[in-house]
Amino acid sequence: MSANLLELNVDTLFEQHSVSEIDAVQKKIQMVVENKREELRTMVGERYRDLLKAADTIAAMQSSAGTLIEQVHCIQSNCRSLNEQQLLGFKTTPVACEADILLQQRTASKQLNNYYSTMVQIKLLTSLPELIWTHIDQEQFYAATELFIFSRHISTGLQLDAKNALMQRLPVAHKQWEILRPFHLTIKHAVLNVLEREQLSAEVAVDCMQSLLLLEKCDLHHVLQTFLQLRATAFVRCLQSQSSDAEAKKSRRVKERILASLHILNGTIELMDKCLLSNGLLFERIEQCSAATTPPSISRMDISERQLAHLLPDIIANYRPQFDKPQLAAQQISDALLAWLRKIDTLAAKELEQIFSLVSSMQTIQDIKSAAAATAQSSYAELEQQLQLKSTQLNFYKHKYVPLINARVREIIRSSWAAAMQHTYELVVQLVQSSHSQEPAPLQIWREQNEDLPLSLAAALSEQPKRLANRTKGYSTATIELCAEFDKQLAQIVQELNVLLQEQSTRAEHKLALINFLRETAQQQMMDYVSKLKTLQLQERQALLQALRCTLALIELCPSLKLCFCQPSSWRQWAGNLTAAGAEHWQRLCALIEEEMLRLWLLIVDDVLSTHNCDDKLPKGITHNMVLQDFALWHTQTLEQQDEEQQQSVQSSIRIPSQPRLSLQTYLHQLIQALNVAVPQTLPSKVLHAFNQKLLTQLLAHYELLAAADCTKSSQNIALQLYFDLKFLERVFSVTREERQLYEQFHALQRRLRDFIDPFDFELFAEHINQHVARSAARLHGELGVLTAMPANLPGGVANATLAHEADPNVLCLSSSGSTSLWFPLLPIVTAQSTPLHSERKSLTTASEKAMTPTRKAPTTRKTESSSSSSNSSSKSKSSAASFFGMSQEWFR
Known part of the structure; x- marks a missing residue:
């Protein structure tokens, strides 16, 4: 490939190839040059010591030879002078030839000095690559740049004297410049890489910017833009964890990357405040390098090279880099900084939000905030004053x-x-x-288990x-x-x-x-x-x-x-x-x-x-056979009254329903069983209330149909039983005036059934029906407790009921639905004395016996066995209807 590149004809290259092909050829040439340069550098590194030693030996030999030549010249001049003095009379050459001899001597001396100077310059060019690499490795970029500019100055002088015979015999000078030329890109790349670091001190930043000023011969505004662009690149690479640092190449935690990016932003503003203001560190360094007392560039060479400085021409021995006085207006800094801030806003909106999405815990957030708060925000009052910026613009964290x-x-x-x-x-x-x-x-819920009861008091009191x-x-x-x-x-x-x-x-x-x-x-x-x-x-x-x-x-x-x-x-x-x-x-x-x-x-x-619809479970019509099968045994009540005219006691007996229809009881029992199977758990009060509302609505509709039947209108006993059922349902399900609609429906239907009953008979039945309804509701309350668990005297009515259960339900709560309503009445305490409860039970027993034997002679003291209180039991039952109409008691017999 190298042979092909050497055979290229530059004159026809641009005629036969396109721009992209020429660009590819240039890259190949550059690659070959870099490879050759590396090979030469390796060879020079291996043979550098021998070359230096040989050079020192040559210099010593040159010094010895120079002394010897000088002494020989001295001897020749002395011999010539002596010869001229001895042969003065025989001299035939004119006197004007002495000037030619002196001119020849001066020319020879000049050629000798030129030779020495050329050799020293070549030696400097040979030593400079290693010295430049040393400064680059030590990150002394301005010193490396100064030595590179010095090498270019030497090479330019030697190339201008290329037609000299000595230079034509020494092509090493041209080849050595080919080695030194790539240092322009090498130093620039190293400077740019350093400016992209996360950690950047003010001294290193000033050294890099000063190196760019000298290397690129550009103005300070361009250097500022380059610096800000590289800091933005460092910000992005930090967030993307693509830094060239060895430590950053490893997998970094998100917290470290976020804090490092914040440090880059704050550090950039701090560097601008320290380095680029009118009295900044960069201007001080440039002024120091431009001062007349600054040592020349050759002072950076080794001591062996500095000793040969007298052999160099003054233009090389006294060379030092020159800087144009840098000018950087406050408006230029402000515009560049504002443009950089806008760019950071764009990058932060994309990259910073993306990396924050990787934070997965509040602890990491707290660590980030603590670390950011621990880093005190510097005050940039002078920078803000000169650039007329708001302090809020530079508070990146906030x-x-x-x-x-x-x-x-x-x-x-x-x-x-x-x-x-x-x-x-x-x-x-x-x-x-x-x-x-x-x-x-359902049994799975109510089956007792060993883990139900706490094993200790602490476990019972725990939450x-x-x-x-x-x-x-x-x-x-x-x-x-x-x-x-x-x-x-x-x-x-x-x-x-x-x-x-x-x-x-x-x-x-x-x-x-x-x-x-x-x-x-x-x-x-x-x-x-x-x-x-x-x-x-x-x-x-x-x-x-x-x-x-x-x-x-x-x-x-x-x-x-x-x-x-x-x-x-x-x-x-x-x-x-x-x-x-x-x-x-x-x-x-x-x-x-x-x-x-x-x-x-x-x-x-x-x-x-x-x-379990009531229309399907309850009979839709009532016939005589249905009355015998469905109606429970009625209670016979004996009434004893005093005849006002004859002063004789008159007894009469009436038959009153003692319990609701058997089909209604069976339906409610089946409904409870179905409800227990469907919902084995305790029903919340609000759900139970809704269930009862719907149930009672269906039952009312059913009884509406029964009330409209002809058999009900024609039979007082059927109407009385249906009336008893409605009173029973109203009492068992605690239908109160707060439930206005349902309450009105019950009483409206009860009034319709009362119309089918003789008013005089109903006047006699009313009080006893209420007593029997209360007794029947108390007896069946335990069986219907699943449906009637809600207390009748619930404060605020059912409107305040919720789906939430009691705060701490227990087994005792299952035996009652409130403080006053019992599902299962407690057994009486048997003692020698007769308790009120025992008396009540005894009265109930007596009443039942009297109902079984209606022809038994009534006692002298009139009793009403169905009365719920002791006062009613000891008083006589008197027909208010007979008193009202003035009828004799014989009419009721």
Whole structure:
């Protein structure tokens, strides 16, 4: 390839080849030259000592030969003088020849001095490459540049004397310059590489800029632009971890790269402040190098070369580099700096944001902020004054790093929350899907286990979720583990944010913004979770139960979720007024989730009620056979009254329903069994209320049809039984005036049935019916407790009921639905004395015996066995209807 390049014809090269081909040829030539240069450098390095030794020997021999020649010349001149004195009379040459001889001597001396000077210059050219490399390795770039310029000055003088016979005999001078010429690019590349370093001191930066001024012969404005461009490149390479430094070639942590990039930006402004202002370090160095007292360039050579300086011409021996007086206006610095700041903004928007996206923990964020705060921000008052800049423009950390740090913190919170919520949602979906293949197991919830009771007082008082309480709410082991995992992930988020909030360098308003962002993120993620859950459009009963159990468990069994809204006590100093707002948002979230879960509950309720519809379970018509089969045994009530005219006691007996229809009781019992199979857990009060509302609406519709039947209109007993059923339902399900619509429907239907009953008979039946309804409701209350668990005297009505269960449910709570309403009445205490309860039971027994034997003679003291109080038991029953119309008691017999 070298032979082909040597055979190139330069004259025809530009005619036969294109520009790209010529460029490729030039690169090949440059490559060959570099290879040859390396070979020559290697050869010179190996033989340099021998060459120096030979050169010193030649110099010593030259000195000895010069002395010998001088002595020979002295002898010749003495002999010639003596010969002329002896042969003065025989002299035939003219006197004018002495001038020619003197001229010849001077010419010979000049040629000799020229020879010595040429040899010394060649020796300097031979020594300069090694010396330049030494300065480059020691990063003394200005000294290397000065020696390169000195070598070029020597080579230029020798090339101008190329027609001299001596130079034609010494081609080494031309070849040596070919070795020295590439140092122009070598020094420039080394200077540019140093200016791209992350760590750059003011002395090294000034040395590099001074080297560029001398090497490129450019103005200071161009050097400033080059310097700023290289610092921008250093900023990008630092963020991309592509630095040429050996340490940076290794895998660097993100935190180190971010801090190093900040150090580069601050260091660039600091270098400009120290070096490039009117009284900067660069101008001082240039003035020192331009002073008359500055030693010449040959003073940088070794001592052996400096001793031969007297043999060199003055133009070489006294050479020193010259600098034009640098001019750098404040406007030029300002324009260049503003352009650099705009470029940094563009690079930071792309590269810095990208590297911040790699930060994955709050601890790293805190370390970055602590390290940045520990590095005191220098004051550039003089720089800002001269360039008329705002101090905020040079605060890179505040305006470029702090917004990205805050944005990354928010992204970490959002992504961590989203990941935790997505993982939880996937687990919920898995549990929902697995619930399709599982049969409902009500006994699994209520079966006693060894782990239910705490093993110690400390375990009982701990904040860990109670196993028995969780099972009463339907929370399975998988659901509890799901909540525990979700709470662990949220606790980690809260803990990481707490690390950042405890950091002293973070401003209070930033901490408040982070707390608010955590709450907003938690609220948004929970809403997204509910939205995803709604998109599943669950219809199957077990899937609905599993979905709502898991969702309600997230609120109840995940304390860290509440901490995202209601801040911990350690955050209150920054949260301030946000604490009350957080509690309000938490209540809103709970209410919203309960509302969404209530929709799922209503789907389950509708499913149960549609499967066990009262129209299908209860008879649609009442016939005489149905009356015998469906109506329970009526209670015969004996009434004893005093005849006002004859002063005789008159007895009369009436038959009153004692309990609701058997079909109604059977239907309610089957409905309870179906509800226990469908929902084995304890129903929340709000769901139970909705269930009862729908159930009573269906029952009212059914009784509307029965009331409209002809058999009901024609039979007073049927109407009376239906009236009793409605009063029973109204009392058992605690229909109060607060539930206006349902209450009006019940009483409207009861009034319709009363129209089918003789008013005089109803006047007699009314009080006793109410007593029997109360007695029947008390007797069946335990059986219907699943449906009537909500107390009748609940403060504020059902409007304040929620889906949340009691704070600490236990086994004793299962025996009652409140402080006054008992599911299972307690057994009486048997003592010698008769207690009121024993008396009541005795009266009930007596009443039943009288009902079985209606012809028994009534005692003298009139008693009403069905009375609920002792005062009513001891008083006589008197017909108000007979008194009102003035009829005798015989009419009722």
